[in-house]
Amino acid sequence: MSKNIDKRLRADRFRQRLASAMRDKDVSQSALARAIRVDRSTVSQLLKDDGARLPNAQVVGECASALGVSADWLLSLTDRPESAADILANSLKLTAAPRALVDEQIFAWHQETAGYKIRHVPAGLPDMLKTDAILEWEYSPHLGRTTAQAIGASQDRLNWMRASQSDYEIALPLHELASFAGATGYYADLPVDLRRAQLDHLSRLCTQLYPRLRLYLFDARQLFSAPVTVFGPLLAVLYLGRNYLAFRDTERVQGFTEHFDNLVRQATVTARRIPDHVAGLRRDL
Numbered sequence: 001m002s003k004n005i006d007k008r009l010r011a012d013r014f015r016q017r018l019a020s021a022m023r024d025k026d027v028s029q030s031a032l033a034r035a036i037r038v039d040r041s042t043v044s045q046l047l048k049d050d051g052a053r054l055p056n057a058q059v060v061g062e063c064a065s066a067l068g069v070s071a072d073w074l075l076s077l078t079d080r081p082e083s084a085a086d087i088l089a090n091s092l093k094l095t096a097a098p099r100a101l102v103d104e105q106i107f108a109w110h111q112e113t114a115g116y117k118i119r120h121v122p123a124g125l126p127d128m129l130k131t132d133a134i135l136e137w138e139y140s141p142h143l144g145r146t147t148a149q150a151i152g153a154s155q156d157r158l159n160w161m162r163a164s165q166s167d168y169e170i171a172l173p174l175h176e177l178a179s180f181a182g183a184t185g186y187y188a189d190l191p192v193d194l195r196r197a198q199l200d201h202l203s204r205l206c207t208q209l210y211p212r213l214r215l216y217l218f219d220a221r222q223l224f225s226a227p228v229t230v231f232g233p234l235l236a237v238l239y240l241g242r243n244y245l246a247f248r249d250t251e252r253v254q255g256f257t258e259h260f261d262n263l264v265r266q267a268t269v270t271a272r273r274i275p276d277h278v279a280g281l282r283r284d285l
């Protein structure tokens with residue numbers, strides 16, 4: 001909404017919005033007067049004065065605070081009545097993240113945004129593209145008996161992706177796949193037979209599911225990305241380790257989308273070249 005509106009119109013809207021907020025909150029003139037520490041006659045004047053004058057900033061702020069709305073809304077500077085704290089609370093949520101990244105919350109977000117393109121930068125190799133043996137190797141030390149649940153959830157996610165109408169793009173650092181193939185860093189001591197089977201599995205899935213599933217490799221020396229998933233235009237989720245930070249406001253989701261699309265544009269290995277790249281890694285084992 002434009003801030004440059006007629007003073008009389010702004011004053012009239014202030015009265016209308018103040019009265020509306022009082023009705024919505026079931027707050028009487030007397031109750032509002034007590035809350036903002038003025039005489040009842042002052043509140044009555046705020047509601048009935050047909051002039052072009054607005055109350056001072058302190059009165060506007062006190063009214064907004066007492067009624068749980070934003071001062072900007074009362075003054076017609078925005079069309080959203082929520083306070084800044086409420087807007088932030090509704091658009092940003094911190095959610096617990098279990099050790100297995102294939103938990104119920106992630107799956108629920110997938111289902112909620114079915115039909116939209118999903119853009120994903122995983123924390124490591126994507127769980128839904130791993131073999132059962134790799135999931136066992138990775139999760140057994142931490143999850144024990146529940147490792148089978150992680151494997152089942154991973155398969156559920158892959159089956160969901162096969163059946164859904166959502167395109168799935170994954171951007172992975174180039175060094176992550178190289179580290180896996182070479183059994184270095186996080187993947188140290190990973191048996192070679194498990195690595196071969198995983199690379200074969202990855203190549204097969206990327207071929208079978210293309211173009212619905214597209215995997216890109218970007219050079220982390222040129223670009224950086226924290227683990228993040230963007231669910232169409234509705235939701236962006238940043239993975240922090242113990243928690244997910246979920247954004248629902250349009251501006252933030254669009255920002256994460258542009259970030260991901262830049263990873264894809266500058267990918268060192270494109271989705272079409274993934275099978276050949278994986279085959280090269282396998283030959284070097």
